[in-house]
Amino acid sequence: MQHRKRSSTWRHQLVGSLAACLLAASASGVELNISARFRPSVLSPQTMQFENTTPQGSYCGRWPTYCTDKKFSITFPVSWSYPSMKSGETDPRKGVYIKVPNTFRTVQVVNSQTGQTSQLRFRVSGMASTFNLTRSLMDITGASNFIEAHDKLWVSSYWNYPSGKCTRITDAWASDRWGAAIWGYPESADGCYKLAAYTIPAPGISMTDAGLMYELQTPSPLELGNGEYKGSLEYRIGPGQDFDFGDTATADASSVKINFVLSVAHELKVNYPDNARQVLLEPAGGWAVWLQQGRAPGPLQRDIPFTVASSGNFSVRLECQYTVGRHCGIANGKQLVVPVATALSMEGLRVKDSGQKAARTPLSNAAAVVFGSQAASAARRSQLHFTVAAPDVTAMAKQSGERFVGTVTLVFDAGAI
Structure with missing residues (x-):
């Protein structure tokens, strides 16, 4: 099923809607791995870049055919929730608010066998997420169908059109109780958000199936010997932190450690x-x-x-x-x-x-x-x-x-x- 409005494409997945669940607070940390490899062929010497080998997850893992043209997402193992949301709210931090570490950071990577070191640069360039409701959007908005209800629920159009300086990266998949999309974060962006045009009562909104897009600037593989180069970054989660989900959110993790592995196998x-x-x-x-x-x-x-x-x-x-x-x-x-x-x-x-x-x-x-x-x-x-x-x-x-x-x-x- 496909419906176009305001240059937005929506996809309806014919399965039961995702059940929403409130998430308990936790001080735990989580980890995720990002990997890339350089395995050239001397028969194709012009290929001198690392290849991303991190498995697709989240939005692009579920709908890979809609993640062409260098779109991708990897699983971000954090969920969060909002207890309720009022209509007419103007403070972005009291809506669905998502801020990510979208400026570059430098990471030192080390070959444990040889001791050779190098550096890479990393930033988050996009965030995939799925919002989930326990009531149908038609019940909340009074709309006659779920596509109209998605347009009415949020200020400034559908879920895949974030407010703030973020951009629409993908079309949106949706049902009568959930919607999924990826928001793009240029380096100039701060927190991006969606405000509710209708009151969403308790138990509110749960955010699941999160994923990251990222930019990874790697060293020249010609300067690296064979082997694996490893390094990591740690980000904090919470109001005012690296990953910030607004003032009313409850997340199930307080930090995320990103592990990087560059594999080099010269020919x-x-x-x-x-x-x-x-x-x-x-x-x-x-x-x-x-x-x-x-x-x-x-x-x-x-x-x-x-x-x-x-x-x-x-x-x-x-x-x-x-x-x-x-x-x-x-x-x-x-x-x-x-x-x-x-x-x-x-x-x-x-x-x-x-x-x-x-x-x-x-x-x-x-x-x-x-x-x-x-x-x-x-x-x-x-x-x-x-x-x-x-x-x-x-x-x-x-x-x-x-x-x-x-x-x-x-x-x-x-x-x-």
């Missing part, structure tokens, strides 16, 4: 050519100079091309079959071990600590080098550079007929910060 893919598993080190120009002229061959080298796709910081370190100081080594059967210097070049990446471009950056078995960028990439052209210095090649040349071999393992870690 890292390294692709080598099929023939890169075995690296043959040779002098520039090959072995001919040494074999034909008897001259020292100079340093042994090999560059290996590969690609790396990443969405955040990552580190690279060496693991060695033979260790020579900070380098890996190769050895012959007589246990002569010579160092192999390993360096890394990656297009568009920089060394995090120094800010220098990743161009022949030395790698070590002692400490990982962390690399980062300002954007994700599906495939960065990269090279590994292996070098045996000329003095070590001279020592190798004295071992005529010997073969020098060794395993060098590169460990890429997307969990780096």
Whole structure:
């Protein structure tokens, strides 16, 4: 059933009306959780935002098809009531009055595994609620049908048109004893309200199925390592507090703690050519100079091309079959071990600590080098550079007929910060 009036759409849910109940006072606190995750695909590097993973609740949980175009609501686990309401009242605080913390607050979030900290900003941008009556609106207003009764009951039109500086976010769902909608709270808004045009006698009005819309300004996921980042805010409930329901309301909680969890799971893919598993080190120009002229061959080298796709910081370190100081080594059967210097070049990446471009950056078995960028990439052209210095090649040349071999393992870690 659908009826339009004053550009407002009302929906009638064909179920029994919600039973109203008065709520007892309580000093208890409640909690709710807000979560978001960053799980990018290097095949879609332009996607660099956190995704809201908080389950829909309240208005949008019940009528999700009417919460498109970025409208949403999450469950706000607080109910409150008004014992009665007089017609002709002009004081907003003696009507259905709802004030929310609609200005931004800063929250520190911490990765408990790594200790990395960051900050997010949060504000409430909308409030969903359902008012409930024990008598039908037709009984109270004398209207012939519930749609007309909803229009007559409240000063300034239907429930989804709040008074004050708030805005209409959604259409309203309603029956002959209840109505539900979301009010929008710009940062300039104070408390918003509805005043009754008819007296609503005891037991009055109960407010249920509350929900929040919010704005969450998150840090850049490129600056965060993998893991969960947690933080919280606590708001007070009551007259003059963060959540303020007016002078006559009785709420079933005195505070609400909002817990935030940001989950980060960067993607890292390294692709080598099929023939890169075995690296043959040779002098520039090959072995001919040494074999034909008897001259020292100079340093042994090999560059290996590969690609790396990443969405955040990552580190690279060496693991060695033979260790020579900070380098890996190769050895012959007589246990002569010579160092192999390993360096890394990656297009568009920089060394995090120094800010220098990743161009022949030395790698070590002692400490990982962390690399980062300002954007994700599906495939960065990269090279590994292996070098045996000329003095070590001279020592190798004295071992005529010997073969020098060794395993060098590169460990890429997307969990780096």
